[in-house]
Amino acid sequence: MLTDLLGFPPQVLFGQLLLGLINGAFYAVLSLGLAVIFGLLNIVNFAHGALYMLGAFATLGLMKFFGIGYWGALIFAPLLVGIVGIVIERLLLRRLAGVDHLYGLLLTFGLALVLEGTFVKLFGASGIPYSPPAQLQGGINLGFMFLPWYRGWVVVASLIVCAATWYLFERTKIGAYLRAGTENPRLLQAFGVNVPLLTTLAYGYGVALAAFAGVLAAPITQVNPLMGSNLIIVVFAVVVIGGMGSIVGAVVTGLAMGVIEGLTKVFWPEASSTVIFLVMAIVLVLRPAGLFGKAA
Amino acid sequence: MKKYSGYLIALGLLMLAPTMIYPVFLMKLLCFALFASAFNLILGYGGLLSFGHAAFFGGASYITGHALKVWGLPTELGILFGAAVAGLMGLAIGMLAIRRHGIYFAMITLAMAQMAYFLFVSSPFTGGENGLQGVPRGTALGMIDLQNDMSMYYFVLAIFVIGFLIIARTVHSPFGQVLSAIRDNEDRARSLGYDIERYKLLAFVISATLAGLAGGTKTVVFQLASLTDVHWHMSGEVVLMTLLGGLGTIAGPAVGAGIIITLQNYLASGPLAAWVPVVLGVIFVICVLAFRRGVVGELRELIKRQF
Numbered sequence: 001m002l003t004d005l006l007g008f009p010p011q012v013l014f015g016q017l018l019l020g021l022i023n024g025a026f027y028a029v030l031s032l033g034l035a036v037i038f039g040l041l042n043i044v045n046f047a048h049g050a051l052y053m054l055g056a057f058a059t060l061g062l063m064k065f066f067g068i069g070y071w072g073a074l075i076f077a078p079l080l081v082g083i084v085g086i087v088i089e090r091l092l093l094r095r096l097a098g099v100d101h102l103y104g105l106l107l108t109f110g111l112a113l114v115l116e117g118t119f120v121k122l123f124g125a126s127g128i129p130y131s132p133p134a135q136l137q138g139g140i141n142l143g144f145m146f147l148p149w150y151r152g153w154v155v156v157a158s159l160i161v162c163a164a165t166w167y168l169f170e171r172t173k174i175g176a177y178l179r180a181g182t183e184n185p186r187l188l189q190a191f192g193v194n195v196p197l198l199t200t201l202a203y204g205y206g207v208a209l210a211a212f213a214g215v216l217a218a219p220i221t222q223v224n225p226l227m228g229s230n231l232i233i234v235v236f237a238v239v240v241i242g243g244m245g246s247i248v249g250a251v252v253t254g255l256a257m258g259v260i261e262g263l264t265k266v267f268w269p270e271a272s273s274t275v276i277f278l279v280m281a282i283v284l285v286l287r288p289a290g291l292f293g294k295a296a
Numbered sequence: 297m298k299k300y301s302g303y304l305i306a307l308g309l310l311m312l313a314p315t316m317i318y319p320v321f322l323m324k325l326l327c328f329a330l331f332a333s334a335f336n337l338i339l340g341y342g343g344l345l346s347f348g349h350a351a352f353f354g355g356a357s358y359i360t361g362h363a364l365k366v367w368g369l370p371t372e373l374g375i376l377f378g379a380a381v382a383g384l385m386g387l388a389i390g391m392l393a394i395r396r397h398g399i400y401f402a403m404i405t406l407a408m409a410q411m412a413y414f415l416f417v418s419s420p421f422t423g424g425e426n427g428l429q430g431v432p433r434g435t436a437l438g439m440i441d442l443q444n445d446m447s448m449y450y451f452v453l454a455i456f457v458i459g460f461l462i463i464a465r466t467v468h469s470p471f472g473q474v475l476s477a478i479r480d481n482e483d484r485a486r487s488l489g490y491d492i493e494r495y496k497l498l499a500f501v502i503s504a505t506l507a508g509l510a511g512g513t514k515t516v517v518f519q520l521a522s523l524t525d526v527h528w529h530m531s532g533e534v535v536l537m538t539l540l541g542g543l544g545t546i547a548g549p550a551v552g553a554g555i556i557i558t559l560q561n562y563l564a565s566g567p568l569a570a571w572v573p574v575v576l577g578v579i580f581v582i583c584v585l586a587f588r589r590g591v592v593g594e595l596r597e598l599i600k601r602q603f
Contacts, residue, residue, distance in 0.1 A: 044399045095585055101399055102345045103584050106539065109532055110580025117573035230410075233528065237407040240400055270418060277411035281392055284404065288395040 013266055014145035020262020021255065022151055022220065025158035026213050028254030030235045032165055033209035035244040039182040040202040043093060043104030048235070049228025050115040051207050055081050055214025056223040057119065060130060070133040070219070074157075077215045078208035085207030089200050112229070119225035127222025154216050161212060162251045169247055178202060237280040243293025253291060306547075310453055319449040320517065325557045326456040327514040332537040332549035333463050334506035339535070340544035341467055342499045343479030345402040347531050348389060348409025349507050354526030355412060356382040356508030361428040361521035362421050371434035371442060375455070375512040382508020383501050385412065390500035394493055406528060413526045427522030431515055448517065455513050459506050464546055466502060475499050476544075507534075529573070536576060539583050542590030551591050 030048060037045045045051075058077035062068040068076060088111065096103050131137075132150040139148035169175040180188045181198050189195045214228075221227055234257075242253030257276050265272040283291060313322055331353055338344050360378030363369040369377065389412075393404040416422045423429070433442035442448045466472050478485040478492050486492050515521045524530060533556065541552025556576070563572050583590070589597060 038399075044403065092581065092585065099588070102402065103588065105345065105347075105399060105402055106535065107581055107584040109535075110577045110584065113532070113573045113577030113580065115577075117571065117577060121570050121574070233406055233410045236403040237410075240396070240403050240407065273414045273418075274411045277407050280404070280407055284392045284395050 008266055010144045011146070016262040016266045017259065018145070018147065018151055018155075018262075019265070020259040021155050022258070023261060024255035024258020025155050026217060026231070026254075027235055027238045027258055028162055028251045029158050029209055029213040029216075030231070031239050031242065031244075031250045031254050032162055032247060033206035033213075034235065034239055035206075035247065035250050036165070036169075036178075036209070037203055037206035038244045040178065040185070040199045041089075041093060041104065042101050043096070043108065044101075044236075044239075045203075045206065046105055046108035046232065047088070047111040047115065048108075048207075048210050049230075049232030050112040051081055051085065051228070052210040052214040052217070052231065053119065053223075053225060053228040054084065054115065055211025056130075056218040056227060057123075057214075057225075058211065059215045059218045060128060060223055063130075070215075073215050073218075074212070078211040081211030081214075082204040082208035086200055086204040088207075089203040093203065094196070094200075112232075116225055116229055123225055125224065125226060127224040127227075129222050130218040132219035150219060154220065157216060158213070159251075161209065162247070165209070166247045166251075234276055237276050240280050241276075241283050241290060243290030245290075246292050249292025302547075307457070314446060314449045319445040321557075321561060323445075323449055323452045323517045324514070325554055326452050327510045327517065328534075328537065328553040328557050329550035330456050330459045330513070331507050331510035332534055332541065332553040333460055333546075334503050334510060335534045336538045336543065336545075336549040337463055337466060337506070338500055338503040339538055340542075340548075341472060341475050341479065342496060342503075344394075344496065344500070345398075345535070346393070346405040346500070346503070347402045347528070347535070348405035348407075348412075349504070349534050350526050350528060350530035351389065351409035351412040352382040352386055352504040352507040353511035353514075353530060353534070354521070354523075355385055355416070356511035357515045357521040357525045358416060358422050358428060359508075360512030361431045361515045364434060364516070365428065365431045366421075370438065371436060371516055374434075375509065375516060378512030378515070379505050379508040382511065383505035385508075386501045386504020387497070390497050390504070394496045394500070406531065409526075409531060410528060413523075413528070416526050417523065422521070422523075425523065427520055428515075429520055431519045431521065433516055433519060442516070452513055452517060455509065459509050460550070462502075463506065466499075467546065471495070471498070532580075533576065536580055536583070538590075539588075540579065540590055542592035542594070542596075543588075545590070545592040545596065548590050548592035555591070 030052060034045055034048055037043060055077050058080050059070070059073040062073045062076055092107060093104065096107060136150040136153050139146055169178060177188065177193055177198055181195055185195045217227065238254055238257050239250070241257065242249045244250070257279065260279065261272055261275055264275040271278070335346070335349050338346050356378035359381045360374045363374040363377050364371065389405060389408045392408065393401050396404060417424060433448060435441055436447070436451045440447045440451065442451060474485065474490055474495055478490070478495055482492060511525060514525070537552035537556050538549045539552065540555060541550065542548025559575070560572060563569060563575060568575065587594070
């Protein structure tokens with residue numbers, strides 16, 4: 001086999017590929033949320049990583065205080081964090097309408113500092129473990145690699161959520177409103193659609209997506225107050241590579257970057273933490289508008 | 297002369313300050329004031345939000361530290377070398393980042409700075425988590441012993457004044473005026489025939505170089521270069537200093553740096569030590585929501601209304 005020729009046992013290669021796909025699934029869900037928010041609010045949500053972390057902590061909290069397990073958390077954690085998002089939008093982000101978009105980035109950066117700082121103070125910087133649900137423990141030997149059920153589930157669940165988001169945006173009435181709001185909010189408002197409400201819901205939905213990724217991540221990476229802060233920078237690079245214009249573009253770019261990162265871990269481990277930034281630099285040279293972006 | 301009287305008074309106070317205030321604290325303040333002023337050149341006058349200036353500040357910090365400790369360069373040459381390398385990094389990152397606008401510019405600079413961070417973490421010469429310790433202060437111009445905090449202070453003050461003058465001169469030069477025109481209306485500046493990419497890039501390189509000057513100087517003061525200086529938190533802090541002091545005002549960033557550094561120093565010794573990031577975050581939110589002109593900007597507005 002080719003892989004054996006290169007001196008890498010297939011288990012290592014496919015194992016890293018799977019890890020790459022999982023990371024890619026997180027990149028996809030997070031950049032999708034960023035794109036939804038950017039579409040209506042014109043804000044790059046720097047707090048996205050912190051809200052992803054909040055989703056993971058909500059999973060722990062639901063377990064501890066309400067005895068709600070993983071499956072319940074998959075629904076309730078995004079819902080709770082989505083409500084937090086709605087409050088943030090109503091109380092803070094709304095006040096920035098008509099101001100330079102950069103202030104939105106700065107405000108959400110401040111929020112991220114507050115959220116992460118508070119959680120570090122409360123829970124310390126070390127991780128808290130959370131075990132995967134009983135139904136998804138163990139795995140299956142595929143011959144060329146061992147596939148833990150939970151890891152497979154993460155990829156599938158992320159893809160389902162991305163597909164659902166695509167359906168919501170491209171095939172439903174409310175999706176049509178959201179797309180119209182992205183194009184021309186004032187005209188949409190003139191047609192009698194409640195655009196401010198739509199904007200609030202879009203922020204809530206984007207944030208809920210981040211929290212959903214946080215729940216999925218809880219059993220894989222330990223739950224840690226800083227789990228989102230480095231991730232969000234990589235997701236920014238993914239967004240620059242793919243552009244925030246299309247849902248399919250965000251998902252494809254996210255998965256592809258995860259896989260590239262995984263393969264780099266096999267062939268050139270030292271570069272694995274920087275490879276996505278390198279890809280971003282190359283894309284900026286060759287296609288400044290991003291792979292799926294329209295030229296400005 | 298009247299126009300500059302405020303600055304002359306400030307300089308006089310800075311000359312006298314170390315007799316009353318701990319000089320190492322003042323040196324830290326001056327380094328960050330220079331860093332924030334350099335950053336203001338690109339954000340306040342160029343309208344470009346760089347979220348990656350820690351790469352230049354911290355990068356120069358490592359380079360200067362290495363040049364002094366391992367190569368044994370004279371102190372002032374080591375600092376200049378650090379600044380030059382920061383300028384080259386600025387050229388590389390700037391060339392990529394100016395290809396996109398607004399929010400994307402911020403994300404690209406942040407991502408490139410993160411890449412630089414990872415490179416510095418994994419390079420053996422930076423000492424990884426431990427940082428580069430025991431950097432010798434050496435002598436200034438081969439004559440003045442910088443081990444003495446007082447002489448070190450006046451050395452740092454001289455660097456700060458030179459850096460500050462370069463920034464003020466740049467802002468008030470025709471180049472600076474064109475830069476502000478690009479900030480206010482890029483299309484109009486382009487239609488007037490200005491090569492706006494070149495202006496942006498040059499401003500970015502100057503800003504990165506001076507940020508490097510500040511970073512290198514800080515290494516000499518503390519005899520230490522560490523990961524905190526290249527971390528993205530540092531990029532955020534310099535944004536906050538500039539915003540708090542007043543975007544696009546000459547003195548604002550220095551004032552903002554003074555407030556933040558004093559606050560950090562004050563909090564670090566009290567019961568709120570662990571809450572510093574949260575306090576900074578709250579100040580960030582308040583500044584953006586209610587105080588976008590910053591301290592100096594608000595004062596200027598107040599004076600305008602009075603007369």
